[in-house]
Amino acid sequence: MENVNGTSHILDELNTQDLLHGNVQILHHFMSSLKSQALRCACGLGIPAALHRLGGSATLAGLLDETGLHPSKLPYLRRLMRALTVSGIFATAKHKQQSPAATEGNSSDSETVYTLTPASRLLVGDGPSSTMSALLNPRPETGFAMFFKLEEWFRDDGGAGTLFKMAHGVTSPWDLAKVDADYNRGLNKACVADTSFVMDIILRGRGGDVFRGLTSLVDVGGGYGSAAVAIARAFPDVKCTVMDLQQVISEAPDDGVVQFVAGDMFEFVPPAQATFFKNVLDCWNHEDCVKILQQCKKAIPTRDAGGKVIIINVVVGHGPDNIAVKETQVFYDMYMMSISGIEREEHEWRKIFLEAGFSDYRITPILGYQSIIEVFP
Ligand SMILES: C[S@@+](CC[C@H](N)C(=O)[O-])C[C@H]1O[C@@H](n2cnc3c(N)ncnc32)[C@H](O)[C@@H]1O
Incomplete structure (x- = not known):
């Protein structure tokens, strides 16, 4: 039976694995637009430079403080940093100190330390490296x-x-x-x-x-x-x-x-x-x-x-x-x-x-x- 888009026969030709792979590939392309916006935003907020000033690594709270953002933005900063870490612009170092929550497998954002990668080092400052x-x-x-x-x-x-x-x-x-x-x-x-x-x-x-x-x-x-x-x-x-x-x-x-x-x-x-x-x-x-x-x-x-x-x-x-x-x-x-x-x-x-x-x-x-x-x- 056809769905409203008349595509059911096309979907029937693909196995579940291919369908899921195709689906994520399309979403991945579509969402890639946000990669450049996230990068632009991080640069505009001065995050690479702030990390550099803080010796190359910082916790979220340290970054929030150094970039002068309002405390209410902390959870959103975490999500921005997570996205840019997954895509390789920043990295996370080992937790300084394992809290009980972290050892139980829960995230412990206050302990996560974000670091510069070779990519984000190029975004520090206005010098030739930028x-x-x-x-x-x-x-x-x-x-x-x-x-x-x-x-x-x-x-x-x-x-x-x-x-x-x-x-x-x-x-x-x-x-x-x-x-x-x-x-x-x-x-x-x-x-x-x-x-x-x-x-x-x-x-x-x-x-x-x-x-x-x-x-x-x-x-x-x-x-x-x-x-x-x-x-x-x-x-x-x-x-x-x-x-x-x-x-x-x-x-x-x-x-x-x-x-x-x-x-x-x-x-x-x-x-x-x-x-x-x-x-x-x-x-x-x-x-x-x-x-x-x-x-x-x-x-x-x-x-x-x-x-x-x-x-x-x-x-x-x-x-x-x-x-x-x-x-x-x-x-x-x-x-x-x-x-x-x-x-x-x-x-x-x-x-x-x-x-x-x-x-x-x-x-x-x-x-x-x-x-x-x-x-x-
Ligand atoms: C993409 S920029 C590259 C500049 C430089 N080569 C660099 O890589 O930093 C292209 C340059 O070509 C120059 N240009 C454009 N048309 C030109 C022309 N008809 N004669 C000479 N230079 C021209 C532009 O003004 C510009 O500086």
Whole structure:
């Protein structure tokens, strides 16, 4: 007999185990939206920083006190911390002291000690390690909220433009940054936070080898220049230049370590032995990437003379073989869909390189979900 949805025959095809597994999988996906809200909330309340100030671990009462929350919120704080502990953002240490209730198997919240994990350590403070500040945008309406319109966007015939345009009235973040000074500053600062973190990882490991022996480099779409400054400091023989749009360059802090040039990479890329792109080419479609790389080809010498393009971006399918990396790559790609950007698989990158006139490339997947790609003329 069919139920009101007419689905009984579908359910009959599945055994109980499959039904329950499917049910939890759907709920798990649906509830995942709350994962990011819980994370945003914990950061907004300053929980990672509070734990850090308290020496890396604290009881709920200690956390409540340190974050200045009202005592009535204690039971809710426990639930927030439990959710974020199950999902790996925080951890619990052994109870300091086992109360009789705890030994009987009942929870004893006042005794549970919450600790930072490698993930939540990245959320402490505003320093270079707070890479996630890029994603924990203080203005949600300019970030993930636009995805509530994703279905509407799919149903549109193309006339509405990008999802970003549907939400903000302009096609891309750079268009919004031109007219909204606050957004411009927020965007550039988020890029600095992420870039400081990523460059630190690159330069402390073998990733730094890609800059060895270079005499000059242009960081194209280099924002406030934090990547170029890091490279120039690590390799003083490399003359570094940052190129970006006028609205970015005019605000970039210039301490004389690198040279800043305002311009449009579709029209011109300043000459150098290498051009560098960090999180730039994934913002553009295939044809635009070919145009940008054709400008680079004009700007650099031959391979024999050390000419190359260095790209930091996702290569979907490369990197550690775990679900967190795989999902981050493909959901990052969905995020980039909102501005007509794309996270590419290797064959998609290869097609761009060959069309732009390059002959060879090398992918070094040493940045977690991202890779370093060297492209040779
Ligand atoms: C996602 S941000 C990456 C910034 C920086 N590379 C980083 O990773 O921190 C992309 C950058 O490309 C710049 N950009 C956008 N269109 C550009 C253009 N036509 N010419 C030069 N830069 C451009 C933006 O202003 C922005 O700084």
